[in-house]
Amino acid sequence: MRPHILLVNYNEGCIPDLGKSKFHLDMEFKKISSARELDFPASKKSPDVVVIFMQKEKQDCLNKIAYLTKSNLDKEIIAAVPVEMLETGVKALQNGASDFFTYPSCSHTLDFYINRSLERKYLHKHICFNENCYKSRYAISEKNYKHLFDEVPCFIYVLDRDYQITDCNRKFEEYFGNHIGEYCFGILKNRDEPCTKCTVDKTFKDGKNHASEMQIISSDGVKHTVLCWIAPIKDDQGQITHALVMLTDITEARRLEDHLTSLGFMIGSISHGIKGLLTSLDGGMYLMEKGINQRNQANIRQGFEQSKQMTERIKQLVLDILYYTKTRKVEWSKVSIKQFLEDTVEIVSSNARKNKVTIDYKLEVLTEDIFFDVDEKSLQTALVNILENGIEACVDNPVKKKNSVLFHARMDRDKVLFTIQDNGLGMDEDTLKNIFTIFFSSKGNKGTGLGLYIANKVVAQHRGEIKAKSTKNKGTKFLIKIPRTVPKTARNPRGVAYPE
Numbered sequence: 051m052r053p054h055i056l057l058v059n060y061n062e063g064c065i066p067d068l069g070k071s072k073f074h075l076d077m078e079f080k081k082i083s084s085a086r087e088l089d090f091p092a093s094k095k096s097p098d099v100v101v102i103f104m105q106k107e108k109q110d111c112l113n114k115i116a117y118l119t120k121s122n123l124d125k126e127i128i129a130a131v132p133v134e135m136l137e138t139g140v141k142a143l144q145n146g147a148s149d150f151f152t153y154p155s156c157s158h159t160l161d162f163y164i165n166r167s168l169e170r171k172y173l174h175k176h177i178c179f180n181e182n183c184y185k186s187r188y189a190i191s192e193k194n195y196k197h198l199f200d201e202v203p204c205f206i207y208v209l210d211r212d213y214q215i216t217d218c219n220r221k222f223e224e225y226f227g228n229h230i231g232e233y234c235f236g237i238l239k240n241r242d243e244p245c246t247k248c249t250v251d252k253t254f255k256d257g258k259n260h261a262s263e264m265q266i267i268s269s270d271g272v273k274h275t276v277l278c279w280i281a282p283i284k285d286d287q288g289q290i291t292h293a294l295v296m297l298t299d300i301t302e303a304r305r306l307e308d309h310l311t312s313l314g315f316m317i318g319s320i321s322h323g324i325k326g327l328l329t330s331l332d333g334g335m336y337l338m339e340k341g342i343n344q345r346n347q348a349n350i351r352q353g354f355e356q357s358k359q360m361t362e363r364i365k366q367l368v369l370d371i372l373y374y375t376k377t378r379k380v381e382w383s384k385v386s387i388k389q390f391l392e393d394t395v396e397i398v399s400s401n402a403r404k405n406k407v408t409i410d411y412k413l414e415v416l417t418e419d420i421f422f423d424v425d426e427k428s429l430q431t432a433l434v435n436i437l438e439n440g441i442e443a444c445v446d447n448p449v450k451k452k453n454s455v456l457f458h459a460r461m462d463r464d465k466v467l468f469t470i471q472d473n474g475l476g477m478d479e480d481t482l483k484n485i486f487t488i489f490f491s492s493k494g495n496k497g498t499g500l501g502l503y504i505a506n507k508v509v510a511q512h513r514g515e516i517k518a519k520s521t522k523n524k525g526t527k528f529l530i531k532i533p534r535t536v537p538k539t540a541r542n543p544r545g546v547a548y549p550e
Contacts, residue, residue, distance in 0.1 A: 052075075053076050053099065053164075053168055054076060054078065054095065054097045054099075055073050055076050055077045055099050055164060056077075056097035056100045057079050057080070057103070058080050058082060058102045058103065059080075059082060059102065059103045059104070059105065060079055060101075060103050061103065063154060064103055064154060064155070065153065065155055065156065065160055067156055068157055068160070073160075073164055078097065085111040088114050088118070098168060098171060099127075099128065099164050100126065100127045101127075101128045101160070101164075102115070102127065102128070102130065103130045103153065104130065104131050104138060105132070112138075112145045113145070115142060118146070119145070119146030119147070119148075120146060126171050127142075127146070127147045128149045128150065128164070129149070130150070130152070130155075131151075132152065132153060133153075136152065149163050149166065149167065199219045200219050201220075202221070203221065204221065204299075205221055205225065205296070205299070206218065206219040206221070206222060206294070206296050207222050208294055209234055209292060209295060210291070211254060211291070212233075213235060213244055213248075214233060214234075215229055215232055215233075216292060218230070225269065226238070226268055238267065239266065239267065240267055249261075249262040250280050250295060253281070253282050253293050254282070254290055254293060257282050257284075257290055259282075260280045261278060262277075262278045263275065263276070263300075264276060264278055266297070271513070272513070274299050274301050275299075275304045276298060276299055276301075277298045278295065278296070278297050279295070279296045279297075279298075280296075281294045281296075324364070327360050327363055327367070328360075330356060330360045331357055334352075334353045334355075334356030334359075335353065335357055336353065337349050337350075337353025337356065338353030338354055338357065339353075340353070341353060380425045380511055381425050381426075381427070382425055382536065383424065383425075384423065385422060385426050386421055387413065387420050387422055387461050388415075390426065391413050391457075393430065394433050394434060395409055398437045401438065402441055402455070405441055405444070405445045405453070406453065407445070407453040407455055408452070408453065408454040408455070409454075409455055410454055411456075411459075412456075412457075412459075413458075413459050413461075414459070415460075416460070416462040416463070417461065420461070422461060422466050423536045424512065424532075425511070425512070428508045428511070429508055429509075429512060429532075431505075432505035432509060433457075433468060433505075433530070435502065435504065436470050436505055437455060438501075440470060440474060441455060443474025443475040444473065444474035446475045453472075453473065453474065454472070454473055455470065455471070456470070456471040456472075457470055463534065464533065464534055465533055466532050466533075466534055467529065467531050468528075468529070468531075469527070469528070469529055469530075470528040471525060471527040471528070473524065474525055474526065475525075476520050476523050476524050476525050477526060478522050481520075482518060482519075482520050486506040486516075487503065509532065512532040512533070512536065513532065515530075515531055516529070516531075517529045
């Protein structure tokens with residue numbers, strides 16, 4: 051097939067021997083007065099090579115060359131410029147022209163440049179640079195980018211200057227939902243207006259990368275502490291049009307820091323408690339030894355009871371410490387609220403009977419389904435801890451009366467509410483404020499200071515809350531509220547490797 055060569059604004063004298071060109075019979079001549087006329091409509095066959103003879107520098111003509119070569123990657127445009135306008139030829143190359151030469155010139159020179167353009171065109175067409183190949187390569191590149199975008203283990207989204215989300219990766223959509231076109235501050239912060247100190251705003255203003263730490267709330271209501279990195283996205287003119295935001299969840303790292311801090315505090319705190327318990331244990335053993343030597347059964351019994359009591363306290367202290375220090379995966383299951391209530395009461399019944407404390411338990415179910423999502427073992431441990439505290443409070447109450455602990459459960463469609471109320475010793479206001487603080491105990495040497503702290507931690511793992519009210523010498527009331535169902539994304543902390 052013969053090539054089609056288009057000469058634009060050719061004047062006699064530019065190539066005096068043009069008739070000797072081997073492409074002369076394949077040439078078409080066109081005159082234009084403005085760069086707007088330089089176009090190649092789809093209805094007409096586009097020329098293989100275009101030679102533009104530029105009489106004077108025109109910025110609109112250079113811009114037109116840039117537009118044509120950008121919209122058609124294999125378009126071959128040669129700029130012919132007068133010798134005194136050599137700089138214009140360089141600018142033509144910068145705007146996408148494939149070659150340039152100066153005129154007046156000869157047919158031999160023109161043929162050389164046309165041949166070179168035709169060779170480039172052939173390579174574009176036949177060696178994996180045709181239009182279909184470009185589309186295929188672009189599709190593969192886009193697919194790889196999207197795969198990488200989705201598989202990054204971070205929350206990633208793209209914002210425009212109005213703080214609207216224009217794109218997001220799969221993990222972001224999993225935790226926050228598909229909110230393309232909505233405001234980021236509404237989705238991540240539950241706000242009605244932009245944040246007062248917005249890191250994204252800094253990136254739009256100075257065009258630099260920025261980082262910050264903040265808290266966000268996922269669609270299931272779970273708070274996350276995240277490290278936030280923002281990078282500008284620019285157009286081909288260098289203007290910032292969007293911002294790429296990447297959030298790394300460090301919630302568990304912050305929890306671990308708090309955990310390690312409290313562990314350090316615990317080492318110093320429990321040493322005094324263990325020392326006192328061991329001293330009492332040593333005293334009990336001394337009484338037993340003395341009783342054996344003197345054959346005094348009263349001393350032997352007293353020493354035995356004291357040693358037994360101290361051993362139980364040390365055992366409970368060790369169990370509480372192990373529970374607190376061990377990273378334990380929450381084992382979720384569907385459990386009958388009726389069976390759960392009965393099993394929990396059964397655990398404390400023996401201690402209640404021994405201390406002549408009545409356990410009044412009651413169940414109220416306002417839904418046909420009596421099952422709820424729970425880590426049965428941990429929540430049962432938490433409730434037993436509170437019930438045992440209630441029994442002890444009744445025993446220690448100096449006011450002689452009928453001791454009782456109320457244990458009620460009420461379940462509706464959305465939540466389960468446990469009520470534990472005793473008529474025992476009660477607490478003053480200062481004590482009540484600190485009952486969930488680690489290693490705080492109102493029992494003196496009798497308590498470890500971990501029981502209610504662990505109970506509060508367990509309730510928090512169930513996405514619930516625990517509250518307490520108390521009146522001195524009248525009793526204490528605990529209200530534990532947990533959701534009846536827990537979303538999968540809220541069940542266990544992300545990014546934490548649990549021991550098998």
